Amino acid sequence: MAEPRRVAVTGLGVACAIGTDVESFSASLFAGRGGIAELQSLDTSEMKVGIGGEVEPDFVPAGLKRLRRRPTDRAVDLGIVTAAQALEDAGLIDGAPPYEPQPVAVILGTAVGAAESNTTLQQRFAERGVRGLRPTSVPRVMDNAISGGISIHFRLTGANYVVISACTSATNAMGTAYRMVHHGYADTVLTGGADGFFDPFYYGVWNNLGVMSKNPDPARACRPFDAGRDGCVLGEGAGMLVFESWERARARGARIRGEVVGYGESSDASHITSPSAEGQAVAMRAALTSAGVGPSDLGAVNAHGTATLANDVCESESIRAVLGDAAEQAPVSANKSYFGHTLGASGAIESIAALLGIEQGRLPANLNLENPDPECRVRLVGGDAEALERPFLMKNSFGFGGSNGVLVLGPGE
């Protein structure tokens, strides 16, 4: 078997409520500017909650126009436009099509897939029965419409598929991509995740689940690890990353923005929605072992940090169990306080935040952390950005279904 290879991150692309490219995202993140607001694209008058993290409305139309595409589905479109950013950042494409084929795999996470198309189809089916189902319904609503659309548009000829594991989707996808490159099954992978679900059906089912914050002040609603937290806030978005072998990246003179050092995963095997600290700890330990990194090497933890009552206590327990006393020197960041829970894209967007933190040697403030929950016994980044003291950072993602995924990220060159 070939010697395992180091995995470089050479391209980033992102769109969420606080930015529509890496520069604007980074600027908001480190300035402490959140993006949660009343939803503009959805009528929530009959719902309990009407806030979220929306992408700036002109971003997708302008991005598609530049790529000479028509809109197809919100998640697919967010994926396509951010994929272009990441591929351009990596120097793999230059501007608009036509593109030359290249052997790049596309391995993406999504929690709800082509949600907009699904909702449209369901409405038409309810109104007109089977006659309401247009001939191309299957390719429009299949969950891998995102990876397939990106592969076709950019002519990326490696494997293309999606990983679906609720809120762990993007991190599981990135873990898969890491292993593909690390073990030599692919030289270059476009990975990350995309979700867009601000439609009556998908936002509605989350609304009725009862885990969303009912705080009337959108800017203060998402409060990870704060004693006054009362639930998560949803956000749409996409995060895209180019992983490639370190040797290839260096050989072609690519800018290496970070390194994926290790990955671990597990299943709680206990409850469909309640998290398990034991299950989470298994994934964290596996990630650290895979990375060859000890708890005392970690400069920070980028938490799943959903701001639900259950998650933040449970995650604190698992972090404490794995890091022990070293938890005191690995402050915990919770980026969802800025742009909400982007579900199947969250691991990717938050990994980009983590990599930018490593690149810049600092950790963004945790918004709305005014009164840390004493039951969350971890050291938390406070209301100001702070310096990152050690180079490695652990990124957690946990999902309904009991899926846990953890990445260890490190500096580039």
Place this chain on the structure above:
Amino acid sequence: MNLIGDSLSPMDAEGASEILSRLRDVLRDSAVEEHDWDAVVGETPIESLGFDSLTILDVLYDVEEEFGIALDPKQVVKTRTVGEIIALLEQNGA
């Protein structure tokens, strides 16, 4: 300029122009690729707009919705140009 051929009378050409305009909207709404839709004329090859044997069925579906008439899928998949779709529509009473 006659939009779909030289054999149409002025009245036919006016009707064809209106059908073309509505067909352009249908094509645009079904398309994945962006094009200069105002430049689409009868001679425009359907394939050049990014449609294939599957996605042209979506156009057929939307055409039926827009014009309120049913077309034979076997005839639609044989069409090669926008003008040939217009001719089919006209044959079916559009």
